[in-house]
Amino acid sequence: MTVRNRRARFSVYAAFAVQGLCFASxxxxxxxxxxxxxxxxxxxxxxxLIVPVIAGVGSVVAGSLFARFGSGPVLRVAQPGVCAAMTLVGLTGGNLVPLYxxxxxxxxxxGAVxxxxxxxxVAAERRYGMSLLTGFYAVWSVAGILGGLWVALANRLDLGLLPGFAAPAALGVIVSLATGPRLFRKDEEGTGPSAEELKAAAKRVPWRPxxxxxxxxxxxxLADSVVSSYSAKLLEDELHASDFAAPxxxxxxQIAMVVSRAAADLGVRRxxxxLVVRLGGIVGLAGMIGVVAAPNAAAAIAAFxxxxxxxxxxxxxAFSAAGRVDPTGLGVAVARLNVFNYVGFVLGAAIAGVLAPAGMRPVFLVxxxxxxxxxxxANGFAPRPVDTGAAARGGAGPATAPSSPEADPGPSRTGVPPGA
Structure with missing residues (x-):
C-alpha cells in the first residue's frame, strides 16, 4: 500500500476514535x-430520543453531500461540531431549552460523522482489498473505554458537567483538525457521478440484502442504545453501585468489544x-439475559x-456486506444501511421511555x-457481490469488492438468491 493510503487509513482510525471518545463521555x-x-x-x-431522530436527519443530509464533495470534507466539518455540542450540554445548567x-x-x-x-x-476496505471494518470499530471501542474511564474519574473527583465534557471535547477537536486533511479524497472513494448517474447507481444497488x-x-x-444510555442507571438505581462504579x-x-473486534476481521476472512455474526448473536443473547437477571452490580458488569x-x-x-453489494463505489448501500443505525436507536429510546417507569430490568429485557x-x-451477512463490470458499463465507477470468504460466488454460501 502507498504512503497516501496508510495516512488516509490512520486518519479514518482517528475519526472513529474521536467519535467513540465523545459519545462515551x-x-x-x-x-x-x-x-x-x-x-x-x-x-x-x-x-x-432527540439524538437518534436528529442524527438520522444528519446522516441523510450528509449522504446527499457525499456525491458532490466526498465524505472527507463533510466529516472534517461535522466532527468538531460533535465536540462543540457536547461542551454546550455542559453549559446548559438547569435550563431545558438550551439543553434541547x-x-x-x-x-x-x-449523524453526519x-x-x-x-x-x-468502506473506501479504505476497497483500496486495501480486505476486511477492515471491525478494526475501525475496535478503535471506536478503545476510545469509548477511555471515555468511560474518564467519566468514572470525573465522578470520583465530583467534577461538574462542563469540565467533564470540555476535556474530551478539546482533545477531539485537536485530533480532528490534525488528521482531517489526510482523509480519502472524493476521487479516491469512487468516480463522481452526475445526478442522472447517481440515480441510475441507486437502481443498481439491490435493496433485499x-x-x-x-x-x-x-x-x-437498539440493544447498544439501551446499554449506552441506561447501563449506568441500571447499576446506580437498581443495583446500588457508586457513582464511580456506575460507568x-x-x-x-466496550472492552469486550475491543477484544472481539480485534479477532473478528480474521474470523470474517477465514x-x-x-458464521461470525451467528456466533456473535448467540453470545450476545447470553450476555443480555445475564444483564436482566444480574443479582448485583458485579454480575451486571460481567454480563455487559x-x-x-x-x-x-x-x-x-454489516457495513462490509453492504459494500459488497454496491457495485458503484458511491456509498449508496452504506448510506441506506446507516439509516438502520438510527432506527435502532430511536426504537431503543422509545422502548426505554415506555418501560423505564417500571424499572431498568424491563428496559433491558426487550x-x-x-x-x-x-x-x-445471520446468513444475510454473506451476500453475493454484485457484478462490478455491469456497474462500469452502466456509467458509474467500478469498485473492487473486498477480498474475503464472502466474495466467493459459490451458489450455497450467500444466503441471498443471485441478483437479489
Missing part, C-alpha cells in the same frame, strides 16, 4: 445530566461473515462484557429478546 454521564436538570425518567427518555438545542446539535453532528466515517472506512443486514443491525443498535458497565461492554463480546461484530460486518433476530438473519 456523554452517555456515561446520563445520570448526572438527569440530576442537573431534574429530569423525570420520561423527560430523560425524550432528551435521549445542544442535544439536537449533537444529534445532527453525530457516522455517515462520513463509515463511508471513509441491505434490508436483511439492516434489520439485524437495527436490533444491534464501568459501559466500560466492560470463516465468513455469516459478555453482551459486548458477542454483539460487537454485527455493525462492522433488546435481549430481539437479539434472536440477529441469529436468525
Amino acid at each position: 456523554l452517555v456515561t454521564r446520563v445520570p448526572q445530566v438527569q440530576d442537573a436538570h431534574r429530569l423525570s425518567d420520561g423527560a430523560l427518555a425524550l432528551v435521549l 438545542v445542544a442535544v439536537a446539535l449533537f444529534g445532527v453532528s453525530v 457516522d455517515a462520513g466515517m463509515n463511508a471513509q472506512a 441491505v434490508l436483511i443486514v439492516g434489520t439485524a443491525m437495527g436490533v444491534f443498535y 464501568l458497565g459501559y466500560v466492560a461492554y 470463516y465468513g461473515g455469516a 462484557a459478555v453482551a459486548g463480546l458477542g454483539l460487537s461484530v454485527v455493525a462492522p460486518v 433488546p435481549a429478546v430481539l437479539v434472536v433476530v440477529v441469529i436468525a438473519l
Whole structure:
C-alpha cells in the first residue's frame, strides 16, 4: 500500500476514535445530566430520543453531500461540531431549552460523522482489498473505554458537567483538525457521478440484502442504545453501585468489544461473515439475559462484557456486506444501511421511555429478546457481490469488492438468491 493510503487509513482510525471518545463521555454521564436538570425518567427518555431522530436527519443530509464533495470534507466539518455540542450540554445548567438545542446539535453532528466515517472506512476496505471494518470499530471501542474511564474519574473527583465534557471535547477537536486533511479524497472513494448517474447507481444497488443486514443491525443498535444510555442507571438505581462504579458497565461492554473486534476481521476472512455474526448473536443473547437477571452490580458488569463480546461484530460486518453489494463505489448501500443505525436507536429510546417507569430490568429485557433476530438473519451477512463490470458499463465507477470468504460466488454460501 502507498504512503497516501496508510495516512488516509490512520486518519479514518482517528475519526472513529474521536467519535467513540465523545459519545462515551456523554452517555456515561446520563445520570448526572438527569440530576442537573431534574429530569423525570420520561423527560430523560425524550432528551435521549432527540439524538437518534436528529442524527438520522444528519446522516441523510450528509449522504446527499457525499456525491458532490466526498465524505472527507463533510466529516472534517461535522466532527468538531460533535465536540462543540457536547461542551454546550455542559453549559446548559438547569435550563431545558438550551439543553434541547445542544442535544439536537449533537444529534445532527453525530449523524453526519457516522455517515462520513463509515463511508471513509468502506473506501479504505476497497483500496486495501480486505476486511477492515471491525478494526475501525475496535478503535471506536478503545476510545469509548477511555471515555468511560474518564467519566468514572470525573465522578470520583465530583467534577461538574462542563469540565467533564470540555476535556474530551478539546482533545477531539485537536485530533480532528490534525488528521482531517489526510482523509480519502472524493476521487479516491469512487468516480463522481452526475445526478442522472447517481440515480441510475441507486437502481443498481439491490435493496433485499441491505434490508436483511439492516434489520439485524437495527436490533444491534437498539440493544447498544439501551446499554449506552441506561447501563449506568441500571447499576446506580437498581443495583446500588457508586457513582464511580456506575460507568464501568459501559466500560466492560466496550472492552469486550475491543477484544472481539480485534479477532473478528480474521474470523470474517477465514470463516465468513455469516458464521461470525451467528456466533456473535448467540453470545450476545447470553450476555443480555445475564444483564436482566444480574443479582448485583458485579454480575451486571460481567454480563455487559459478555453482551459486548458477542454483539460487537454485527455493525462492522454489516457495513462490509453492504459494500459488497454496491457495485458503484458511491456509498449508496452504506448510506441506506446507516439509516438502520438510527432506527435502532430511536426504537431503543422509545422502548426505554415506555418501560423505564417500571424499572431498568424491563428496559433491558426487550433488546435481549430481539437479539434472536440477529441469529436468525445471520446468513444475510454473506451476500453475493454484485457484478462490478455491469456497474462500469452502466456509467458509474467500478469498485473492487473486498477480498474475503464472502466474495466467493459459490451458489450455497450467500444466503441471498443471485441478483437479489
